[in-house]
Amino acid sequence: MGKSWIHWLWIIHLKLTINYRRCFHSKRSLLIATICLVYLFFVVSHFGHLQQRRGTRTDEDKDLHVHEFYNLDFHGALPSSADMQRVAEFVVPTRSNVVYITLKSKRFKPAHIRGTIRPKLRKKTKRPKRINQSITQNKLRTLERDKGQMKFASNMSWKGTGDVDYNSVNVIHNSFLNTVDSQISSIRIYSQRAPPWFSARDLKSMRFLADAKVLRIKEFFRGDAPSLLIFEGETRAPVAYQKHLKGRDVCEGQCGIICSPVDNTEVFAFHLDRVLGLNRTLPAVSRKFSLLHDGQSCPVVSWDASLYPEGVAAALTTVKLTWGEYQSSLKQRCWYKNISPKPDSGCSTIHHYEWSKLALFDFLLQIHNRLDLSCCGFRPRQEDECVQLGHHAACGDPNNIQLANIINRDYDPRHLVFTNNKGFFDRNEDNLDFRLLEGIKEFPEQAVSVLRSRKLREKLLQSLFLDQRYWESQGGRHGIDKLIDVIERRAKVLLTYINAHGIKVITMDV
Structure with a gap:
């Protein structure tokens, strides 16, 4: 049966082929x-019928699962993540052509650090080193002996104990003296x-005084003058500084004078001097x-x-x-316009x-130990030095x-x-020493302009903030504001005095 069917098809194919060859080209x-x-018609109709059946089945499944989703009974509890994931597989978005693109966030440059924020520093952790026990005991005995020497030195009186040659001084070598963190200034x-x-040069001196490693203290x-406690740092003095350096046995490099804590106005005076543009004090921190x-x-x-041309024992050049x-x-205006005064003037x-x-x-700091050593221009207290030493009696x-x-160089x-x-x-303000202003007919324009501009507080805060040790020792911003309040009130009194006495304000670039 199968062979006859194939044979019959083969005969029909031969007849069609023979007739096709005998026909004209147009036919x-x-x-x-x-x-x-005909073939294209059958193919298109068959494909459309299949697509229609598939779409109908998909819509029926979708309606069925959506219907199940809205009719799920969770017994008052929220659906689990597994159920939600199973239902979400059949939820088709309303917009099938949406493309989701994930972009990386743009990296911005770090913000500029302002002057009132201190950057944090990371400290590297160091592994502890193994120390030989015998060496440790020797070092401990040495450090305890040095510590005893330092306690003796710290308890020494600030007043001189007699005429002692400054070449034969007590030189203290001790590693305890250096308390500066090398990483943080x-x-x-x-x-x-x-x-x-x-x-x-001011900044260089300030950094040296605050951060230099202490090599020794002398x-x-x-004599009768207060003793000087000088520390020597490891930073060598610059060439410009060594040109006027004398008495190098006192300080071979760059040094600083250690004052008593009660003399902390030295630091404030240095900043006030620089803010006013006088530039007459030595750097202090x-x-x-x-x-x-x-x-x-x-x-x-x-x-x-250079202030001690004949050595420390001869004191300052006064x-x-x-x-x-x-x-x-003051009346003769000595050296005014660089004119040499007469020999008998x-x-x-x-x-x-x-x-x-x-x-x-x-006047702003009420320093009387220069122009009014006897305290003649104000009412001194009984505990003031001028009263105790009897200088106040000389005011007659x-x-x-x-x-x-x-002092001069x-x-x-x-x-x-x-x-x-x-x-x-x-x-x-009712007990200020106006004797300090007696005989003065001119004041420097730069300093008075700072007092009149009402920016004295702003500049002093900006300046004193540089010295962190002094800032913290005075109680921070609150304590510094109290000191500036006193200076501002005295500045108002001084400006009133200038206007009332007709004092000239001139440029003093000498």
């Missing part, structure tokens, strides 16, 4: 086109540039020494050997003047403008009272150096 083409159209400068009133006795002054913050002033001679020099080597700067500076003959602490005799800046913040 052949028409026949081929008719066969193709107490001088905080976070912006690109420091305040404009500081020079590059104490120099100067606050620093802690673990075995000195019970670990309290104490002012450290930059050592300047200009000798009485109150009467000082008032006479009684003028000193100090330029006339220097007294105006000194008077303004001393003021012209013969000797001025004190009038041997290579620069025209300019003053403000040292021993012991100011007083506890004097009220």
Whole structure:
């Protein structure tokens, strides 16, 4: 049966082929086109029927599962994640052509650190080293012996104990003296540039005084004068500094004078001097020494050997003047316009403008140990030094009272150096020392402009913030504001005095 069917098809194929070959070309083409159209019709109709059946079945399944989803009984509980995932497989989104693209978040550059925020530093953890027990015992005995020496040195009196040659001094070598963290400086400068009133040399000296490793500490006795406690750091002095360096047996490199904690106004005076543009004080910062002054913050002033041309034992180069001679020099305007005074005029080597700067500076801080050593211009207390030493009794003959602490350098005799800046913040406005302003007819324009601009507080805060040790020792912002309040009130009194007495405000670039 199968073979006959194939044989019959083969015969039909041969007859069609023979007839096809005998036909004309036009009939052949028409026949081929008719066969193709018939075949295409059957294919299209069959494919459309299959798609219709598949779509109908999909819609029925979708309706069935959606109906099941809305009729699920969870018995008052939320559906589980497995059930939700099973139902979600059959949920078709309304927009089938949505394309989801995941973008990486853009990385921004880190924000600029402001001047009032301190960056955090990561500290590397170090593994403990194994130490030989015998060596440790030897070191402990040595450190205990050195510690006993330091306690003896810290308990020494600040007053001289007699005439002692400064070449034979007590030199203290001790590793306990260096308490500075090498990674963190107490001088905080976070912006690109420091305040404009500081020079590059000021900043270098401040960083040395605050951060330098202490090599040794020496104490120099100067007879009746208070002794000097000087530390030597490992940073060598620059060439410009060594040009005027004398007495190198005192300090071979760069040094600083360690003052008592009660003299902390040295640091405030340094910043006030720079803010006012006077530039007459030595750089000073606050620093802690673990075995000195019970670990309290104490002012450290930059050592300047040019102030001691004949050595520490000979004390500072002081200009000798009485109150009467000082008032006479103010009237003669000594060295004004660089004109040399007459030999019999009684003028000193100090330029006339220097007294105006000194008077303004001393009045704001109420420093009387220069121009008013006997406390004649205010009501002193019984515990003040001028009363205890009997100097206040000399106010009956003021012209013969000797001025004190009038310092200049041997290579620069025209300019003053403000040292021993012991100011007083506890004097009220009704007990200010106006004797400091007596005879002054001019004041420096730059300093007065700062007082008039009402930016004194802003600049002092910006300046004092650099010294972290001093800032914290005064109680932070609250304590610093109290000190600035006193200076601002005295500045108002000074401006009123200038207007009332017709004092000129002129440029003093000398």
